Amino acid sequence: MIETLFWGALLRFSQAAVAAIPTIMIGILVAAIFRVWLGATGTRKLFGDSGIKSLFYAWLIGMLLPVCSLGVIPIAMELRRAKLSGGTILAFALTAPLFNPISVLYGLTLSDPVVIITFSFCSLIIVTGCGLLWDWCFRVAPQTFTSDPPIVPEGWRRLLATALFGLREMTGPSMGYILLGLLGVAALSIALPYASLQQSAEHDDPTAILFMTAIAIPAYATPMVAMVQLASMFAHGNSAGAAFVLLALGAGANMGLIGWMMRSYGLGRTVAWFGILIGVVVGLSYAVDGPLYPQGVEPAGHTHAFDGYCSPFNANTPNPMQSAWIELSKKVAPHEQVGVAMFAFAMICAIGLRLADPQRQCEAWLQTTPPAAKSLDRTIPGPVLGVISLVGLVAVSVSGCYLYYPPPHEIFEEMRAINAEVIYGSRTGRWEVAQHWIPIFDDWSRKLEVSQFLRSGEVAPYHQYKGLVFREYLERLEHAVEDQETDKAKDLAGKVSHAYTRLRESYQQ
Amino acid sequence: MSDSSMTLRRLLAAIGLVTLLGCLSASDEHAEHHDPPHRPADFVAAVERLQVIQTASSTSEEIPSPHPDGDLQLEAADLLRWLPELAAESDLSREDWNQMYQSTAMIRRQAAQVSLTELSQALASVLPELDRCANSIRSQRLALQPLDASESNLLEEDNQS
Numbered sequence: 001m002i003e004t005l006f007w008g009a010l011l012r013f014s015q016a017a018v019a020a021i022p023t024i025m026i027g028i029l030v031a032a033i034f035r036v037w038l039g040a041t042g043t044r045k046l047f048g049d050s051g052i053k054s055l056f057y058a059w060l061i062g063m064l065l066p067v068c069s070l071g072v073i074p075i076a077m078e079l080r081r082a083k084l085s086g087g088t089i090l091a092f093a094l095t096a097p098l099f100n101p102i103s104v105l106y107g108l109t110l111s112d113p114v115v116i117i118t119f120s121f122c123s124l125i126i127v128t129g130c131g132l133l134w135d136w137c138f139r140v141a142p143q144t145f146t147s148d149p150p151i152v153p154e155g156w157r158r159l160l161a162t163a164l165f166g167l168r169e170m171t172g173p174s175m176g177y178i179l180l181g182l183l184g185v186a187a188l189s190i191a192l193p194y195a196s197l198q199q200s201a202e203h204d205d206p207t208a209i210l211f212m213t214a215i216a217i218p219a220y221a222t223p224m225v226a227m228v229q230l231a232s233m234f235a236h237g238n239s240a241g242a243a244f245v246l247l248a249l250g251a252g253a254n255m256g257l258i259g260w261m262m263r264s265y266g267l268g269r270t271v272a273w274f275g276i277l278i279g280v281v282v283g284l285s286y287a288v289d290g291p292l293y294p295q296g297v298e299p300a301g302h303t304h305a306f307d308g309y310c311s312p313f314n315a316n317t318p319n320p321m322q323s324a325w326i327e328l329s330k331k332v333a334p335h336e337q338v339g340v341a342m343f344a345f346a347m348i349c350a351i352g353l354r355l356a357d358p359q360r361q362c363e364a365w366l367q368t369t370p371p372a373a374k375s376l377d378r379t380i381p382g383p384v385l386g387v388i389s390l391v392g393l394v395a396v397s398v399s400g401c402y403l404y405y406p407p408p409h410e411i412f413e414e415m416r417a418i419n420a421e422v423i424y425g426s427r428t429g430r431w432e433v434a435q436h437w438i439p440i441f442d443d444w445s446r447k448l449e450v451s452q453f454l455r456s457g458e459v460a461p462y463h464q465y466k467g468l469v470f471r472e473y474l475e476r477l478e479h480a481v482e483d484q485e486t487d488k489a490k491d492l493a494g495k496v497s498h499a500y501t502r503l504r505e506s507y508q509q
Numbered sequence: 510m511s512d513s514s515m516t517l518r519r520l521l522a523a524i525g526l527v528t529l530l531g532c533l534s535a536s537d538e539h540a541e542h543h544d545p546p547h548r549p550a551d552f553v554a555a556v557e558r559l560q561v562i563q564t565a566s567s568t569s570e571e572i573p574s575p576h577p578d579g580d581l582q583l584e585a586a587d588l589l590r591w592l593p594e595l596a597a598e599s600d601l602s603r604e605d606w607n608q609m610y611q612s613t614a615m616i617r618r619q620a621a622q623v624s625l626t627e628l629s630q631a632l633a634s635v636l637p638e639l640d641r642c643a644n645s646i647r648s649q650r651l652a653l654q655p656l657d658a659s660e661s662n663l664l665e666e667d668n669q670s
Binding site: 461462465466468469472499502506509 | 593594596597598600602603606607610
């Protein structure tokens, strides 16, 4: 039993780490830009200094930045260094992991758009409400801002200083808090047995919201995963309020963030913040639970949305160490493998830098060395750079959406091969093959709808219902495969294949 | 005792407690899908049942309902709600599906709120369209039957080999 729990926890730790690596890297990059490019003065200016304006700016910037609740830690540390108000920092730290342009787009097509817009609006209320209350409760005397250290001259020196800051962060305190957040995920998987949360978020259960509150804080979810979980909960007719708690606290908070808050603001203030936050989130959740409940959805009586928080193995799993390795190697996508390799390389460089230059002489040298004589090189003013960055961010987000959601005919090429794998695995009793491909099949069917929405501005009800039928049979097949019911799996594999053919043909009509 | 060793002890105690809770509440069960007893097998069966309900309610005849509450109106409301999904599970053309979807939009929304008499009248107005779609599915099935037979023969031979 202990062996099963240990390897299960290690698997969940590793899965969360792999999922978090891209957004941790983005978080470190953003923190480096705040430190090296903007400096403390520029950062304060960007966030509107103080008051309700800064809370709104924190919400808006948080919505635009593609970071998760772990990746936000280095940014929050940098904002504290720039002496922004505690309310603004905590508001930013909470909102940034909830949404980003890609996840909002995904959510708009998966759930009712009203739900996503309401959830975004609720997050704004939480941010401003909690931030204002915090700043009011813990008012500080007007701060004296010391002048920034000399800015590194632009050009290659500044780029190098940015890279050096990133490397220092990788072996700095922020990485310790990130590890603490990942340990919270591992501890949660030990506390929650295999598939134990499948009936924990029923619409008619008044305690579902409170229960979700208890498990959501140590849980970790990237904005995209949170959005998929949200869609799954709505598809299964689960509690809309519990879904909101999962988004606000599951994607927004983790043990690492709590650890950093306790270290920076003390235990009392951290408890006060979470008291205010949980009060507002739970209150809003009960308020939206009824109105946002999807009409016409047949409650499935369960959900798979939280299986990823529970132990991945049951007591009968043979050789959990081997199973954990197989599971991890199967689930890590090629692009994630590239991310892990880049992170590992950066970590080696970071350790090397820390050992070779503990006194930060490189950074001092970059600051003091006079810039080289200019020829045709021109300095671009800050506002111009800002506009370019903003336009660039929007352009990259839009093109990222089109890349992430390819056109339907390309998606069907992928789905054709996956369909063959699912049918083969289910009909021949190769359960591990079927179990591996079924979630991927489901994911592509959802991407198909987002792709259609992106390119035509709507998903016709005809397409929506074809997709609904397909996913319904796919989920039933998943259950049969989990229970290793040979005859049922064969029968359902045929139905999935028919439903897939109808889905494909519906897009050709 | 130093602060760090105290923190470490507390951390280990918390991990131990969490592990114990996990071990004590271990469970291998997972959920299943259960169709409601009044859910029809397909679109054709749903339309046939709606015809029976409409006839019974228009003549005030009392017939039993497999709905968990035994309520005929609630059963009709559920059947109407399931129609788009059941039709999507058939080979009904997109044009026919859209027509069916639009013609039943109003009654699907209001079926549970209006009186049984009003529901019966509304059903009477949409049943010809539903019947047309059901007939289309029936004829598609008839056309596919010889193909299905040869396919199952092939599958049987495949299994034997």
